[in-house]
Structure formats: C-alpha cells, structure tokens
Amino acid sequence: MLDHQAHHDALTGLPNRVLFNDRLSQAIEKSKRNKLKLALLFIDLDHFKEINDSLGHDIGDEILKEVTHRLRGTIRDEDTVARLGGDEFTVILEDLNQGQDASSIAAKLLESLAKSMHINDNVLYVSSSIGISIYPDDGVSAKDLLKFADSAMYKAKDDGRNNFQYYNASMTELAFERVVMETSLRAALKNNEFIVYYQPQVNGATDKLIGMEALVRWQHPTMGLVAPDKFIPLAESTGLIVELDRYVMKRAMMQISQWYEQGLNPGVLAMNLAIKQFQRQDFIPMFKELMQETNCQAEWLELEVTEGKIMTHPEESIKILNEISDLGIELAVDDFGTGYSSLAYLKRLPIDKLKIDQAFIRDLPDDEEDAVITKAVIALSKSLNLKVIAEGVETKEQRDFLVENGCKKIQGYFYSKPIPADELELILRNGF
Numbered sequence: 181m182l183d184h185q186a187h188h189d190a191l192t193g194l195p196n197r198v199l200f201n202d203r204l205s206q207a208i209e210k211s212k213r214n215k216l217k218l219a220l221l222f223i224d225l226d227h228f229k230e231i232n233d234s235l236g237h238d239i240g241d242e243i244l245k246e247v248t249h250r251l252r253g254t255i256r257d258e259d260t261v262a263r264l265g266g267d268e269f270t271v272i273l274e275d276l277n278q279g280q281d282a283s284s285i286a287a288k289l290l291e292s293l294a295k296s297m298h299i300n301d302n303v304l305y306v307s308s309s310i311g312i313s314i315y316p317d318d319g320v321s322a323k324d325l326l327k328f329a330d331s332a333m334y335k336a337k338d339d340g341r342n343n344f345q346y347y348n349a350s351m352t353e354l355a356f357e358r359v360v361m362e363t364s365l366r367a368a369l370k371n372n373e374f375i376v377y378y379q380p381q382v383n384g385a386t387d388k389l390i391g392m393e394a395l396v397r398w399q400h401p402t403m404g405l406v407a408p409d410k411f412i413p414l415a416e417s418t419g420l421i422v423e424l425d426r427y428v429m430k431r432a433m434m435q436i437s438q439w440y441e442q443g444l445n446p447g448v449l450a451m452n453l454a455i456k457q458f459q460r461q462d463f464i465p466m467f468k469e470l471m472q473e474t475n476c477q478a479e480w481l482e483l484e485v486t487e488g489k490i491m492t493h494p495e496e497s498i499k500i501l502n503e504i505s506d507l508g509i510e511l512a513v514d515d516f517g518t519g520y521s522s523l524a525y526l527k528r529l530p531i532d533k534l535k536i537d538q539a540f541i542r543d544l545p546d547d548e549e550d551a552v553i554t555k556a557v558i559a560l561s562k563s564l565n566l567k568v569i570a571e572g573v574e575t576k577e578q579r580d581f582l583v584e585n586g587c588k589k590i591q592g593y594f595y596s597k598p599i600p601a602d603e604l605e606l607i608l609r610n611g612f
Contacts (some may be wrong), residue, residue, distance in 0.1 A: 186198065187199035189262075189263040191241055191244060191245065191263075192244055192245060192248040192263050193248070194248055194261060194262050194263045194269075195260065195261075195262040195263075196262065196263065196264075197262070197264050197265065199262065200260070200262035200264065200270055200272075201322055203260045203262070203272060204220065204260075204272055204322040204325065204326070205322050207260070207272050207274050207315075208315055208320065208321075208322060208325075210274065211274065211275075211315055211316075212316075212320075214275070216274070216275050216276060216277065217276040217277070217278065217279055217281075217314055217315060217316070217317070218272060218273060218274050218275075218276060218314070218315045219272075219273040219276055219279065219281075219282035219285075219312055219313070219314050219315075220270060220271075220272055220273075220312070220313050220314075220315070220325045220326065220329045221270060221271040221272075221273065221282065221285070221286060221289070221310050221311070221312050221329065221344075222268070222269075222270055222310065222311040222312075222313075222326070222329035222330050222332070222333045223251070223268070223269040223270065223271065223289065223293075223308050223309075223310050223333070224267060224268050224269075224308060224309050224310075224333050224337070225243075225247065225267040225293075225306050225307075225308050226306065226307045226308055226309055226337075226341040226342060227306075228240070228243070228266075228267040228306065229267075231243065231304065231306065235302065238300075239299055239300060239302065239304075242299045242300065243297060243299060243304065243306055244263075244267065246297050246299065247267075247269065247293060247306070247308075248261070248263070248269075250289075250292045250293055250295075251269060251271065251289065251292075251293075253292070254285070254288050254289050254292045255271055255273070255285060255289075256273075256285075258274060258275070259271060259272060259273050259274065259285075260272040270326075270329070271285070271289070273285060276314075277417070278417075279314040279317055279346070279351055280351065280354050280355050280358050281417045282312055282314070282355075283312075283344070283355035283356075283358050283359055284358075284359075284362060284417065284418050286310050286312060286344040286355075287344070287359050287362075289308070289310065290307070290308060290310065290342060290343065290344060293306065293307065293308045294306075294307045294308075294342060307341055307342035308341075308342065309333055309336035309337045309341050309342065309343065309344075310333060310336055310343075310344035310345070311328075311329045311330060311331065311332030311333030311334070311335065311336055311344070311345055311346075311347065312329060312332055312344060312345070312346045312347065312351075313325045313326075313328035313329040313332060313346075313347045314346070314347070314348075314351070317348065317351075318347045318348060328347040329347065331347060332345045332346055332347040333345070358414065361411070361414055362414060362418055362420075364400070365411060365414060365415060365418070365420055366420065368398060368400070369420065369423055369424065369427065373398060373399050373400060373401070374396055374397070374398055374399070374424065374427060374428065374431075375396075375397050375398075375399050375431075375600065376394050376395070376396060376397075376428055376431045376432050376435065376601070377394075377395045377396075377397050377598035377599060377600055378392040378393065378394060378395070378432075378435075378598060378599060378600075378601065378604045379392060379393045379395060379591060379592075379596060379597065379598040379599070380392050380591070380595050380596045380604065380607060381393065381447070381448075381450065381569060381589060381590070381591045382589075382590050382591070382595045382612075383588050383589065383590075384573075384579050384582060384583040384587075384588050384589070384590040385583050385588050387595075387611075387612055388611075389445075389446070389447060389607060389608065389611075389612075390447045390448065390589065391446070391447035391448035391449065391450060391482070392446060392447065392448075392449060392450065392604065393450040393451075393452075393484070393591065393598075394428060394429075394431075394432035394449060394450065394451045394452075395408065395452075395598045396408060396412075396424065396428045397598075398410075398411055416454065416456070419456060421454040421456050422454065422456050422457060422460060425452070425453065425454045425457060426466065426470075428451065428452075429451055429467075429470060430470060430473075430474065432449055432451055433449070433470060433471070433474040433476045433481070434474045435601050436449040436476065436480055437474050437475045437476050437480075439605070439608060440477075440480065441475075444605070444608045444609070445608070446480075446604075446608055448479075448480060448481065448482050448510065449480055449481055449482065450482040450483075450484050450512060451481070451482070451483055451484065452483075452484050452485075452486075452514070453483040453484060453485050454489075455485070455486070455489035455490070455493075455497075457500075458493070458496055458497060458500045459496075463500070464500075464503050464504070464507075467504075467507070468507065471507075478507055478508030478509050479508065481509045481510070482509065482510040482511070482512055482532075482533070483504060483509060483510075483511055483512070484511075484512045484513075484514040484535065485497070485501070485511065485512075485513060485514060486513075486514045486515050490513070490529070497529070498528055498529060498530075501529055501530050501531070502530050504530075505530035510532040510533060511529075511530060511531045511532055511533070512531065512532065512533035512534070512535050512569070513526075513529070513531050513533070513534050513535060514535045514537075515535065515537040516534045516535055516536055516537060516557060526564070527564070531566065532566060532567060533561075533566055533567040533568065533569060534557060534560070534561045534566050534567075534568050534569075535568075535569050535570075535571055536554060536557050536558075536568065536569070536570045536571065536587070537571070537572075538570075538571050538572020538573075538592070539572075540553050540554050540557075541554070541570050541571070541572045541573055541578055541582075541592070542572060542574075544577070544578045544581050544582070545577055545578070545580075545581040551581070554570070554581075554582070554585070554587075555585055558585055558586045558587050562586065567589065568586075568587050568589065569587070569589035569590070569591060570582050570587050570589070570590055570591070570592075571591045571592060572591075572592050573590045573591065573592030573593075573594045573595075574592055574593045574594050575594060576594065578592075578594065579594050595612060596612075
C-alpha cells in the first residue's frame with residue numbers, strides 16, 4: 181500500500197514522476213537491446229490554469245481524472261501514461277520501427293482530449309499541446325528525452341496549441357504528411373479506391389501459367405496510381421492493414437471464382453496475409469465466410485506470410501497457421517532467407533512452399549554467394565518436402581539457372597509485371 185502511494189499519483193492513480201523515470205529507463209534499455217525506437221510524449225493541457233482559477237480546483241481535479249481516462253483509452257496496453265504533476269502528463273510508446281509511428285497516437289490523443297467534457301453541469305473544452313522526443317534519434321538518456329519532449333511541447337504551444345511537434349523539426353513535417361496520408365488512406369477504403377493487380381506465376385520449364393499473386397494498388401483521385409511501398413508500411417503501423425487485407429482478399433477471391441466459372445484455369449491464387457490478422461480472433465471465421473460468399477475452393481488458394489513477421493510471435497503464428505492449413509489452404513513463406521527463422525520452427529510450421537526472396541535472384545547466375553544460397557534453399561525445400569518458387573525473376577539466364585537447379589516455379593518481370601484483371605484474362609485465354 182505504502183509502496184503504491186510512493187509511486188502513484190493520489191488523484192489519478194497514474195504512475196508519478198518517480199515511477200515514470202524508472203519505467204522510462206527500463207524502456208530505453210529494452211529499446212537498446214531490441215534495436216527499436218521509443219517515443220516520449222509530453223502532454224500539457226491548454227489554458228488549464230484559467231479553468232482552475234475561474235471554476236475552482238474541484239472542477240480542475242475532475243478534468244484531470246477525465247483526461248487520465250481518455251489517455252488510457254487511447255494508448256496501447258503496453259504503453260505507459262504518467263502524471264508528472266499539475267496538468268502535465270507523459271506517455272512512453274515502445275517498440276516503434278520508426279519515429280513517425282508516434283504521430284498516429286499523438287493525433288488520436290489530440291482528438292480524444294479535444295472532445296467536450298461534461299463535468300458537474302458544465303460543458304468544457306480542453307485541448308492539449310504535445311511534444312515528442314525519440315530514442316535514440318534525439319537522445320539516449322531519460323533526462324535528455326524528457327527535456328527535449330518538454331521543449332517540443334513549448335514549440336506546439338507557440339504554434340497555436342492543440343497540435344503536436346517533434347523535437348526535430350523535419351520529423352514534424354514528415355509526421356504531418358503521414359497524418360494527411362493516413363486520413364486519405366481511411367477515405368480510400370471507404371471510397372473503394374483500391375484495385376487488385378495480378379502477377380502471373382509460371383512453370384519455367386513449360387512456360388504455362390500455374391497461378392498468380394494478388395497485389396494491391398491505390399488508384400488515388402489526384403495522385404494517380406500509388407505504389408504499395410508508399411502506403412503499406414503506413415497501413416501496417418496504423419492497423420488499417422487488416423481492413424485493407426480483407427478488402428483485397430474479397431476482390432481477388434471473387435475474381436478467381438469468376439474465372440473458374442468461365443471455364444478458364446487461373447491456377448492457385450496467392451494472397452499476402454498481414455501478421456496483424458493473427459491477432460484478430462475473428463480471422464478464421466471471417467475467412468471461412470469469405471470462401472462461402474465468393475464460392476472459392478480451398479485448393480484454389482494460398483496465403484503468403486513473411487518469414488520475419490512469423491518469427492515475431494512464433495507460437496501464436498503456429499497456432500493460426502495450423503487452423504488455416506486445416507481449411508485445406510496452402511501456406512507459403514514469403515521473402516525466405518531474409519528473416520531469422522530457425523530450422524526447428526520451420527519444421528513445426530504447417531507450410532507447403534518457400535518463396536526465395538528476389539534479393540538472392542537479382543544477381544544470378546553470376547554472383548557466387550547468391551547462387552549458393554539459392555541452391556541451398558532449393559535443397560532445403562526438397563528435404564522438407566516443400567514446393568519452392570522464386571520471385572523477382574527478370575532475365576532468361578535467371579530463369580534457366582533456377583529451372584536447371586530444381587526450381588521450376590517462377591514469378592517476375594521475365595514473364596509479366598503485375599497487371600489488372602482484364603490483361604491477365606488475355607493471358608489465361610491466349611497464353612504468353
């Protein structure tokens with residue numbers, strides 16, 4: 181009890197400055213170990229003193245409790261929110277791949293805190309200003325990160341309040357671009373601006389199409405066709421990837437069923453499966469429903485998961501992958517050779533196919549190291565009774581090297597770039 185009182189704020193129950201400093205030091209150590217970034221958000225309520233002075237401390241205290249409730253409701257479970265004193269709060273965001281990832285949370289916090297508060301028959305509006313510092317970009321000590329986040333918060337006050345600023349000005353610019361992009365991304369999902377392209381997968385020995393990979397493109401009303409590398413990382417870090425994935429799956433599965441109904445033979449449809457789907461309880465029921473709704477047979481489908489992403493939560497991944505495999509759907513490990521999967525885990529995964537990453541294909545057959553790695557992956561797949569496919573194949577020499585060494589399944593510009601459904605239909609009808 182006494183220990184709790186010593187480390188927590190009496191009014192809000194949040195960690196106080198002592199516990200916050202301890203948590204921040206621990207988070208820095210963890211980030212250093214895992215080679216990830218963390219963000220420190222320093223939040224100060226706008227014009228809180230005036231409210232306190234005019235309406236009294238009782239109302240002020242109720243506002244602080246409501247702010248605490250909203251902060252807790254906006255951040256992730258693993259993040260820390262603390263009250264340093266007065267109307268100053270801090271949030272520690274861990275496990276970030278890039279500093280800009282903090283901007284989504286900062287924008288949500290601003291939005292949440294700006295909504296009206298109903299307190300003792302008063303309707304009050306309290307906005308906030310947020311300063312953000314990033315470990316290790318801005319500093320590596322708890323003291324420096326706090327000082328820099330505080331300094332960035334004053335920059336937000338000077339900029340008109342009710343906004344966030346990074347300690348590093350160019351980061352703020354990038355972050356605002358990102359917030360605009362996120363808003364566009366949400367609107368694009370509502371307005372059906374995404375289209376599915378298909379890249380043929382071919383038997384390199386016979387030049388016959390054996391399947392295709394579904395790839396998403398964004399048909400933006402003003403920017404035109406936006407490439408995936410411009411929006412997929414953002415969709416992943418904001419969680420929008422789940423909705424986007426499901427949208428693509430539905431479109432692609434409807435299309436493949438239609439081709440089969442027309443008597444064509446499109447082979448197997450490969451679709452990327454975001455690892456965030458694994459954290460959703462409803463994924464398997466949703467997928468079963470999608471198969472029924474689109475009239476799609478399990479043997480027409482293959483789901484691709486990235487090696488590095490599986491290994492983030494291997495046990496969880498194995499469980500979900502087994503459930504997918506039980507549906508009769510093939511599983512492929514994408515970008516194989518670039519992650520850190522142990523062979524022990526590989527043996528336990530219910531996978532059917534390895535996809536050799538294009539990084540190893542690019543310099544074939546001349547690069548000795550790439551040739552050795554590619555042959556090793558082909559040999560590994562054979563010994564584990566797995567199929568193998570190479571992506572990023574652009575030249576006849578690459579294709580011939582792969583086929584000669586036992587990898588007949590080929591995907592890449594040598595046969596075709598990703599193309600819209602109507603162009604792929606021509607290949608289905610007339611061949612290459």
